[in-house]
Amino acid sequence: MPAVEEPRVAVWWVDPGEMNTAMPADAVGAEDAAAAPGPETVVPTLRRLIEERPAIGRVSHP
Known part of the structure; x- marks a missing residue:
């Protein structure tokens, strides 16, 4: 939104959700983190x- x-x-606010990276692992x-994309x-x-x-609006990733 301008x-x-x-x-x-x-400005955009981004929440990619849980991801399979080193931090959640x-x-x-590692096994539980692997369930996330x-x-x-x-x-x-x-x-x-x-x-x-x-x-403006909500954008979803495929």
Whole structure:
């Protein structure tokens, strides 16, 4: 959503959810962390947000 003071500035809030990375593996164990998707499934959607710059709304990754 554009800022009133700086209309060219946009801010997006991103919550990719649980991902299979080293941090959750250290916290809950590698086996439990492996049930979550890896970053490679979320990164394409984040890149799409950066490239398309949607005005507002919810975006889901496939």
